[in-house]
Amino acid sequence: MIVNVNLNKGEKRQIWQITNKDGPWRNKNHSTTLYENKIYVFGGYDGKKNHNVIKVFDLDNHTWSTLEVEDYQPNGRNGHTATLIDEKIYIIGGWLGSGPFAADDLHEFDLKSRKWSKLNPAGESPGP
Numbered sequence: 079m080i081v082n083v084n085l086n087k088g089e090k091r092q093i094w095q096i097t098n099k100d101g102p103w104r105n106k107n108h109s110t111t112l113y114e115n116k117i118y119v120f121g122g123y124d125g126k127k128n129h130n131v132i133k134v135f136d137l138d139n140h141t142w143s144t145l146e147v148e149d150y151q152p153n154g155r156n157g158h159t160a161t162l163i164d165e166k167i168y169i170i171g172g173w174l175g176s177g178p179f180a181a182d183d184l185h186e187f188d189l190k191s192r193k194w195s196k197l198n199p200a201g202e203s204p205g206p
Contacts, residue, residue: 105129109160111167113189118145120169120187121155128154128175132187150194152185165189170204 108122108129117135121128130152132145157180158172169185182203186195 107156107172109158109169111160111162113162113165113167118160118167118189120160120167121158121172123156128156128173130154145192147192147194150196152183152194152196153181155181 105119105122105124109120111118111120115137117137119133119135121130123129132147134143134145135141136143152169153174155169155172155174159170161168161170165188167187167189169187171180171182174181184197184199184203186197187193188195
């Protein structure tokens with residue numbers, strides 16, 4: 079479900095409204111990233127399993143789509159972080175569905191080429 083709020087300073091109150099109630103799935107602990115008027119939703123947990131797909135909500139036409147990705151994709155996860163730098167989304171950590179610790183991996187998704195890469199940075203990771 080997508081909900082928006084009007085935050086215009088001239089308004090005496092904030093008005094919440096449902097923009098699109100037909101979301102891609104009932105999911106929690108996912109990440110969302112805004113890029114070029116689209117919201118990219120990655121991962122999350124639906125009560126049964128972790129996901130590794132990217133769903134996209136287009137803010138112009140209020141529609142959902144699944145981003146088709148070829149080749150490599152990171153394992154499904156929830157509770158991770160996502161950071162946008164230029165045209166790339168970086169996914170760090172999250173819980174993979176087993177074990178007591180969070181993952182300590184780092185993945186990059188290139189929004190232009192629609193390709194994932196697993197990065198192997200030098201040094202000590204921030205987790206688990």
